[in-house]
Amino acid sequence: MVILEGRGVTRYFGGLAAVIDVDFLVEEGEVLGLIGPNGAGKTTLFNLISAALEPRSGSIKFRGKEITGLKPYQICRMGLARTFQTLKVFANMSAFDNVLLGASFGRRDSMAAAEAAKEAKALLEFVGLAEAATLPAKDLTFANQKKLEVARALSTQPELLLLDELMEGLNPTEVSRAMALVKRIQERGITVIMIEHVMRAIMNVCERIMVLHHGAKIAEGTPREISASKKVIEVYFGERADAGN
Amino acid sequence: MGFGRITSKNAFVAGLVLLILILLASAPLYASAYTVIVLTSVLMYVTIAVSWTLFSGPTGYISLASAAFFGAGIYTSAIIGRALPLPLVIVLGGLVSFCLALLVGALTLRLKGIYFVMFTFGLVELLLHFILWYEVNITGTTGRVVPSVANTTVFYILLMIFVILMVTVSFIRCSRYGLALQSIGENEEAASHSGVHVTALKIIIYAVSALFMGAAGSAMAARWTYIDPTIAFNPLISFMPVLMAIFGGIRPLYGPVIGAAIFTYLEQFLITRFPYYYMLIFGIIMVVAILYMPNGIIGLAQRIREKSLRKKYGDT
Numbered sequence: 001m002v003i004l005e006g007r008g009v010t011r012y013f014g015g016l017a018a019v020i021d022v023d024f025l026v027e028e029g030e031v032l033g034l035i036g037p038n039g040a041g042k043t044t045l046f047n048l049i050s051a052a053l054e055p056r057s058g059s060i061k062f063r064g065k066e067i068t069g070l071k072p073y074q075i076c077r078m079g080l081a082r083t084f085q086t087l088k089v090f091a092n093m094s095a096f097d098n099v100l101l102g103a104s105f106g107r108r109d110s111m112a113a114a115e116a117a118k119e120a121k122a123l124l125e126f127v128g129l130a131e132a133a134t135l136p137a138k139d140l141t142f143a144n145q146k147k148l149e150v151a152r153a154l155s156t157q158p159e160l161l162l163l164d165e166l167m168e169g170l171n172p173t174e175v176s177r178a179m180a181l182v183k184r185i186q187e188r189g190i191t192v193i194m195i196e197h198v199m200r201a202i203m204n205v206c207e208r209i210m211v212l213h214h215g216a217k218i219a220e221g222t223p224r225e226i227s228a229s230k231k232v233i234e235v236y237f238g239e240r241a242d243a244g245n
Numbered sequence: 246m247g248f249g250r251i252t253s254k255n256a257f258v259a260g261l262v263l264l265i266l267i268l269l270a271s272a273p274l275y276a277s278a279y280t281v282i283v284l285t286s287v288l289m290y291v292t293i294a295v296s297w298t299l300f301s302g303p304t305g306y307i308s309l310a311s312a313a314f315f316g317a318g319i320y321t322s323a324i325i326g327r328a329l330p331l332p333l334v335i336v337l338g339g340l341v342s343f344c345l346a347l348l349v350g351a352l353t354l355r356l357k358g359i360y361f362v363m364f365t366f367g368l369v370e371l372l373l374h375f376i377l378w379y380e381v382n383i384t385g386t387t388g389r390v391v392p393s394v395a396n397t398t399v400f401y402i403l404l405m406i407f408v409i410l411m412v413t414v415s416f417i418r419c420s421r422y423g424l425a426l427q428s429i430g431e432n433e434e435a436a437s438h439s440g441v442h443v444t445a446l447k448i449i450i451y452a453v454s455a456l457f458m459g460a461a462g463s464a465m466a467a468r469w470t471y472i473d474p475t476i477a478f479n480p481l482i483s484f485m486p487v488l489m490a491i492f493g494g495i496r497p498l499y500g501p502v503i504g505a506a507i508f509t510y511l512e513q514f515l516i517t518r519f520p521y522y523y524m525l526i527f528g529i530i531m532v533v534a535i536l537y538m539p540n541g542i543i544g545l546a547q548r549i550r551e552k553s554l555r556k557k558y559g560d561t
Contacts, residue, residue: 050438052434052438071437071442072434072437072438073437073438073439073440073441073442073443076437076438076439076440077440081438081439082438084434084435088432088434088435089432089435090427090428090431090432090435090436091431091432092427092431093424093427093428093431097424097427100421100424101421101424101425101428101436101439101441102439102440104421104424104425105421105425105439105440105441106439106440107440113421116421152435152439153439155439156439156440
């Protein structure tokens with residue numbers, strides 16, 4: 001079943017086309033990788049889906065319902081959560097309060113305070129931050145702040161989760177852990193779209209990959225297809241003639 | 246929501262609060278008339294400072310519109326004070342400010358940082374000059390006489406407003422909305438992506454804080470008996486609460502209460518002892534306070550306590 005569908009999604013920044021006429025389909029339960037060189041429009045696409053930005057044209061449907069024009073908090077409550085490439089944790093609030101906020105406000109049906117607290121605790125445990133619950137978010141390590149963002153997003157009980165460069169800046173051990181975390185999120189029945197530059201993670205975790213370049217979709221397919229695609233290799237490494245010079 | 250955690254410390258605090266309230270409520274019985282007047286001023290400033298902190302403390306939106314909301318309350322009192330019973334006038338004064346803040350909030354809470362500060366301060370001047378223009382051109386007189394009320398009555402009304410305010414503020418702070426306000430101050434974008442209806446929450450809490458300022462204004466109008474636009478929309482009313490809250494400490498609920506109480510007392514003390522140098526001394530105290538107590542008196546007290554504890558347990 002299709003959980004997210006985009007048709008002709010377009011957004012300009014001044015005269016610059018950040019995302020042009022991108023179509024996409026996301027199947028329920030899959031992990032979709034979104035890759036492309038810097039400035040390809042990946043984060044812009046995330047911003048368009050999560051309503052941080054409004055598309056200039058095109059439509060985005062979540063579970064068959066048009067979501068363009070909605071506000072971020074409405075989209076969050078519908079079951080579409082995200083993390084940020086540049087961390088946006090609530091620095092002076094405890095890790096627990098960071099997650100509690102999502103559990104208290106981000107769900108479709110609000111729950112009692114005690115229940116929200118229980119949920120927040122369970123999610124901190126899920127991402128491996130149980131011990132850090134009372135620490136202010138700013139005192140967590142970089143890797144742990146990333147986990148905290150994931151826990152906060154999960155606390156809103158999403159059906160679709162957008163992960164923006166979860167592995168960026170992590171060491172190999174941490175990348176392995178983050179990969180395992182994405183798999184465990186998928187096991188909870190949550191669909192994931194992830195922007196990623198760490199190829200090891202993309203190739204291992206994603207079932208399907210979509211490639212953006214200069215705001216346009218240039219390829220889509222399984223990791224095997226993408227790694228063999230001539231077009232994708234050209235975009236990343238340049239043409240053979242250039243490489244020889 | 247999230248109300249609870251009753252401990253022995255909380256019981257002690259509750260007892261202390263009750264004791265202070267009883268002492269305050271019975272003040273007119275044992276204290277001099279002058280003391281009651283000073284206490285009324287203290288309550289007025291405490292109410293404005295706490296209301297200001299309710300919104301601006303956690304969100305970091307520094308509003309300088311306190312004088313506008315306070316003045317709107319005063320003018321409500323001046324215009325309808327004769328026609329209606331006092332309690333109704335106070336409630337209406339609060340409601341006028343509430344509506345004004347809803348309007349202003351809807352227009353300006355998308356502004357951030359210095360732009361919001363400037364606009365809110367501009368509002369005070371705008372209202373002042375609008376009413377001045379109206380009075381000069383339409384009614385023909387600049388000032389108005391407010392039906393006077395006994396000092397003790399004004400004192401009790403302000404005490405009541407203060408108590409209702411403290412209950413409201415602690416309720417909001419303990420609820421999930423307290424958490425949401427804090428998250429707005431930390432990172433507005435992340436808050437909205439976590440399901441917080443940021444705009445609505447900001448506007449409503451801003452209006453609630455204005456409600457109490459307006460109510461305090463319409464109560465104080467009854468004490469001043471004569472008002473005109475420059476008295477009602479005194480810019481100092483915008484700045485003092487900010488200084489008081491910073492002086493006391495913005496984080497804890499009782500920070501602005503203590504800050505405003507000490508400030509008002511200090512002001513009265515300096516005015517009577519050093520009528521010519523009072524502003525100068527006041528300014529020096531303020532500069533020293535901001536330089537050496539960035540977290541206010543409460544922060545200073547905590548620092549001293551931590552130091553002494555460290556000495557006691559030999560921690561380095």
